[in-house]
Amino acid sequence: MGSIVLKFGGPATASTERIQEVAKKVIAEKERGFNVVVVTAAMGRTTKDLTRMARDLSDDVSKRELDVLLATSSQLTSALFAMALQELGYDAVSLTGWQAGVQTDSVHYNARINNVNVRRIEEHFAEGKVVVVAGEQGIDEHQNITTLGKGGAETTAIAIAASLKAERVDIYTNVDGVYTADPSYIPEAQKLKEISYDEMLELSNLGSHILHPRAVELAKKFQMPVIIRSSITEAEGTLLKEEVEMEKNLLVRGVAFESDIIRLTVGYDAYSDASLADMFTTLAENRINVDIIVQAIIDGVKPSVSFSIVKDEFADALRVLEDSKLSLGFSFADFEIGLSKISIIGSGMASNPGVAARMFDRLRREDIPVKMVSTSEIKVSVVVPQDDMIRAANALHEEFNLEEALHA
Structure with a gap:
C-alpha cells in the first residue's frame, strides 16, 4: 500500500470547525487505499500568543525553553486533528515531532532536519491508523526539543515523505495553486498546472509566500512530487516537479x-x-x-x-x-x-x-x-x-x- 503526506496549516486549522471539515479530505485519501500521514502547523495565533507570554516574563528568553513552549502549538493542532478523525470513525494517532522520529541539529528556534526515523509511523500504518504529526519540531542529539522556524511544517511533511518513499505530498494552503503572479494585485494572473522545482525555488526566494524555500530545496533533493492546493475548494492545484510541460511555451512563467x-x-x-x-x-x-x-x-x-x-x-x-x-x-x-x-x-x-x-x-x-x-x-x-x-x-x-x- 502506498503512502502520501498531507500538510495542513493556516485557515485549515484555524478552528475546530475547520479541522472537522478538512479531516474529510484525509478520509478521502484513506478511502483511496493510501497510508496517510497528516502534518499540522500551529493553530491560529497560538505561536504569537505563546511568544508574547514568554516575552512578558523576560526580554532575554532562553531559546531552548522557547522551543519547548512553541512546540506545544502544533501539538495542540495534531491532537485535535486526531480527535476529529476518531469522531468520524477512523483510527488515528497523534505524534510529536520527536515521537515521529524527526531528528535535527541543535540550533534552537531555527533547527534543520538531519534525519527522519519512520519506524514508529510504519508500525502505526500496520495497525491501519492515520498518523497525525505535529510539524515544525524535532529533537536533537542531546534529546532537547527543537523547532524548525519558518517553513517548518511543510519541510517536515516533505522530509517524512522522503523517508517513507511516499508517492507525493499535498500542501493545503489558503490558495488553490501557484499563479503567474499574486492574483490579489495582478487581476490577469493565471494558475499554473505545473511548476518546476527551480522555478518554485526562485518564486519562494523572491517574495512568494506559498511554499518556503527550504521545503522546495528538500523536495528537489529527493525528487518528491508536491501538489499545492486549496484547503477550502476541490480545485486541482499546481504540481511541483522536476520538469514541466510549458504552457504556451512561455519564456517567463511568473x-x-x-x-x-x-x-x-x-x-x-x-x-x-x-x-x-x-x-x-x-x-x-x-x-x-x-x-x-x-x-x-x-x-x-x-x-x-x-x-x-x-x-x-x-x-x-x-x-x-x-x-x-x-x-x-x-x-x-x-x-x-x-x-x-x-x-x-x-x-x-x-x-x-x-x-x-x-x-x-x-x-x-x-x-x-x-x-x-x-x-x-x-x-x-x-x-x-x-x-x-x-x-x-x-x-x-x-x-x-x-x-x-x-x-x-
Missing part, C-alpha cells in the same frame, strides 16, 4: 515582487581598503541575508559596494557595520529606503537571450527607474521605487503574455 527593500551602500577611501569577502562574511556570520550586490570601481571616484536587504534586517545590518567599521576599513555607509524588488522567473529564459532587454525596455516605457539588477539562468530581478511596484508587476505580466498561461 512575476514576483517584494516590498520594503533597502539599499545599503558602503564606501571606501581606496580600493586597497575594500574586501568584499570580509564584508559579506561578517554579515553572514550575523545571519543577515544579502540579496543583490553591485560594486562600483571607477577612476577618480571612491570605490563602493551596494547591496539590498529586507526591512526586517536593516537595524541589525547597521549595527553590524558600525561595530565592524574599523576591521572592515570602510569610510562611510549610506542607505536608501522606499524600494521594492520585481522579478521575472522562467526556466525557458536559459536558452532564449533578450528577455532581460524586454524587461528593461518595458520598465523604461513605463517610466519606472531601475536602481539595481540581478540575474540568474532562470530569473531577472530589479530594484525599483516601492510606489511603482504594483504598476511594474502588472506591466511585466502583460509584457510576457502571462494572462495566456492557461490557454495552451
Whole structure:
C-alpha cells in the first residue's frame, strides 16, 4: 500500500470547525487505499500568543525553553486533528515531532532536519491508523526539543515523505495553486498546472509566500512530487516537479515582487581598503541575508559596494557595520529606503537571450527607474521605487503574455 503526506496549516486549522471539515479530505485519501500521514502547523495565533507570554516574563528568553513552549502549538493542532478523525470513525494517532522520529541539529528556534526515523509511523500504518504529526519540531542529539522556524511544517511533511518513499505530498494552503503572479494585485494572473522545482525555488526566494524555500530545496533533493492546493475548494492545484510541460511555451512563467527593500551602500577611501569577502562574511556570520550586490570601481571616484536587504534586517545590518567599521576599513555607509524588488522567473529564459532587454525596455516605457539588477539562468530581478511596484508587476505580466498561461 502506498503512502502520501498531507500538510495542513493556516485557515485549515484555524478552528475546530475547520479541522472537522478538512479531516474529510484525509478520509478521502484513506478511502483511496493510501497510508496517510497528516502534518499540522500551529493553530491560529497560538505561536504569537505563546511568544508574547514568554516575552512578558523576560526580554532575554532562553531559546531552548522557547522551543519547548512553541512546540506545544502544533501539538495542540495534531491532537485535535486526531480527535476529529476518531469522531468520524477512523483510527488515528497523534505524534510529536520527536515521537515521529524527526531528528535535527541543535540550533534552537531555527533547527534543520538531519534525519527522519519512520519506524514508529510504519508500525502505526500496520495497525491501519492515520498518523497525525505535529510539524515544525524535532529533537536533537542531546534529546532537547527543537523547532524548525519558518517553513517548518511543510519541510517536515516533505522530509517524512522522503523517508517513507511516499508517492507525493499535498500542501493545503489558503490558495488553490501557484499563479503567474499574486492574483490579489495582478487581476490577469493565471494558475499554473505545473511548476518546476527551480522555478518554485526562485518564486519562494523572491517574495512568494506559498511554499518556503527550504521545503522546495528538500523536495528537489529527493525528487518528491508536491501538489499545492486549496484547503477550502476541490480545485486541482499546481504540481511541483522536476520538469514541466510549458504552457504556451512561455519564456517567463511568473512575476514576483517584494516590498520594503533597502539599499545599503558602503564606501571606501581606496580600493586597497575594500574586501568584499570580509564584508559579506561578517554579515553572514550575523545571519543577515544579502540579496543583490553591485560594486562600483571607477577612476577618480571612491570605490563602493551596494547591496539590498529586507526591512526586517536593516537595524541589525547597521549595527553590524558600525561595530565592524574599523576591521572592515570602510569610510562611510549610506542607505536608501522606499524600494521594492520585481522579478521575472522562467526556466525557458536559459536558452532564449533578450528577455532581460524586454524587461528593461518595458520598465523604461513605463517610466519606472531601475536602481539595481540581478540575474540568474532562470530569473531577472530589479530594484525599483516601492510606489511603482504594483504598476511594474502588472506591466511585466502583460509584457510576457502571462494572462495566456492557461490557454495552451
